[in-house]
Amino acid sequence: MNAHAPLPALETGCDIRQERGQRAVFCGLTGIVWLHRKIQDAFFLVVGSRTCAHLIQSAAGVMIFAEPRFATAILDERDLAGLVDANEELDRVVARLIERRPDIRLLFLVGSCPSEVIKLDLSRAAQRLSRSFHPDVRVLSYSGSGIETTFTQGEDACLAALVPEMPRAAETGAPALLVVGALADVVEDQFARLFADLGLADVAFLPARRAGALPAVGPNTRFLLAQPFLAETARALEARGAKRISAPFPLGAEGTTGWLAAAAETFDVPAERFARVTAPGRARAAVALDLYRERLAGKRVFFFPDSQLELPLARFLSREMGAELIEVGTPYLHRQHHAPDLALLPAGTKVVEGQSLDAQMDRCRSEKPDLTVCGLGLANPLEAEGLATKWSIELLFTPIQGYDQAGDLAELFARPLKRRARLEV
């Protein structure tokens, strides 16, 4: 093995720059909003401040209709005064919570900025609590703090915390496929059917819908990232011997085909079978995308950094919908995971990693894009300045992956433009 060989040169043809300064992004706690719905018997307990609690309820944008499966253990002055007490308090809060919610099988203690700064060791707390609630409840921890994670990186940290809990897969026998990243159940089911039709017998998804159904992992595992923000999770899986399949992300028809093809190639699916199995999906996506192409073709699009979905989304808008990319911001660029998407972006595409908010807003204003993809806080101010916007958080909450969602994805970008054209006031 040539372990010391240089990494393959990632010549992308993109104009990649870094920027530092004020950022306008959510922290990783936000991921709880979709993760708690995905893992149906998990509870997320943020150990943090009133700000954390306020963030989650504001970002979720909804009031609580039923008792939610997330909460905040709000630190107060006494907890800051002594960490021993903080641990005792945490035990008390968790005991009360588990008593209240006997349906919970998996409890995540989620670290926040304050808990990180006071160095409250939540991994030790999780071990201690796991022992006391064994075997009814497993307690894990991860950090969703804003000093360490940006928005979707919270999901990455959560899934990475699950990896050590995955059972060990048999080291012999046929390789198995693991699809990694939270997908809407409907999308997951579509992909499961496609993989089955391709003849892949052993396919599992991380995270599983139930805490007790974690898939196995081992050297025979080949994993395919369904989301572009899973750097830590990928590293943890690789540490357990699994091998990543490099692929573009499954956004749009081209991305979905590329993503499925990468798996098909790894598992030696005959080309004819691949073409036959994917043909109906590709045909449906082509019809669905045609509906919106006219609306999006030639439109100049500016991405503010937000979810790390920006690159594959830009690739989709540019190659499948004919949009022009002015600037593609991303909070963090994992060059290896994004290599296939970067390679598909038009030469010279301006990619900006990181953020300096006011400078970026100046560039956006002076470019006057037809569509600006940005966070919720910026959308109305930009609209008021005459710019059409698409709020990026919707791209996390809406099923957008796969052939049968390609049209929905295009529609999300087309809707603000359609609306502007429609309104006469």
Next chain:
Amino acid sequence: MQLTLWTYEGPPHIGAMRIATAMQGLHYVLHAPQGDTYADLLFTMIERRDARPPVTYTTFQARDLGADTAAIFQNAVGEAYARFQPQAMIVGASCTAELIQDDPGGLARALDLPIPVIPLELPAYQKKENWGASETLYRLVRALAGGTPSARDGRRPLCNILGPTALGFRHRDDLVEVTKILAALGIDVNVVAPLGATPADLGRLGAAEFNVVLYPEIARAAGLHLQKTFGQPMVEIVPIGVQATIRFVEAVAAAAGVDPAPVLAGAPSRLPWYSRSVDSTYLTDKRVFIFGDATHALAAARVAATELGFKVVGLGTYTRELAREVRAEAAFHGIEATITDDYLDVEAAIQAAGPELVLGTQMERHIAKRLGLPCAVISAPIHVQDFPARHSPQMGFEGANVLFDTWVHPLMMGLEEHLLGMFREDAEFHGAAAPSHLPRHGVAAPQPVAPAPSVAAEPILLTWATDAEKELKKIPFFVRGKARANTERFARERALPLITVETLYDAKAHFGR
């Protein structure tokens, strides 16, 4: 450490943002990690503001903690000053930055900017949003207020209005109503703060003869300071409801030395006549549960009891700072106040009180929906629905009209109620039908749960005799739940295991309507 599933108030720096965002020419530099920038969306999405709040967040990261977060803060202050050229700045820390103790005030002072820079100390682990707003307004007023009243010389009296903020519950519309009343009294407004004021405007606060404090949670501290420093009297009557508005008009007129009579003449609000109109008879003793911030909960309790003829069966607030006032008001209604910031406690209190109407926040609206109860929203925490396109004040005479409509419309109209009773045996009014205007069609309204007995009584198993059950079905469905609960409570208190027709009517006689 407090287990919190949902919270009525944000942290104190959100209160500071509500002040900064309400003002013009003021900039707030907040030492905070990136996640705290979520606060922008409160203003741009919920209030639909057309500009970002005037806030620069330092957005320091973990890697900066070992290095120099103080330098990051100083750069942010310098850059914000250069870019936004504000008349004044406020600087402070959010919960995380409070822990790293960078001293934003000292760091900003060291930059020696040519504008006032006001440090804010908002203890994030003790205090909450409204306190943060109050403290910020107080600090600004303390640092910037100046000016003296000019000689009267026949000019109209002059007052300041203190309290309306960004992201405030109907503050926008209340201000219009209050300004209208002041204008009708012949009083000029010197400065409205914080909404729309610049730091320079705060410098003119002293020119007024008196202050009008609209929201004590937010503006009492500033009002008291001005009273002490400039000798300006303060009118603190919250003009919500007809009577409170009349008292407000009288107090303001007295402070300004003008005659209130012309403003009070005629019928400035429709509420009194609408309440006396016979169709409102059915409002008598409607059981109402009230929860909100102290300003709105207190006002709602008075209006409900004395202007609509409701019976206040529950009253509470999440504003601990004004718990004493709310407890006193509850005592006036013969009940005990619910002082809590845990919505599950509020839900339990609502269930125990068995109200027919809930006046609360958006959270109580959800609770009421779950319980099948009508509800109107009277207070923050703020929701996009609390910024209606139409003018919809809570204060002043027009505000009283709005209260009448918004509290009465969720209830079934009185005549409608009687007709339903008359025709209840008709096919479309079968026993299991719920009022059609309630959200859950076809499901009977849930029955109020009897309050838990204060002494741990032996639980007795209650059985309804068949004829009693039949008799209960003859009672109109919209009071049937209450009749059932009352009868069971009556039986339980007397340890009667079998409920007969007699028990039913004994209970009816015991409880009255």
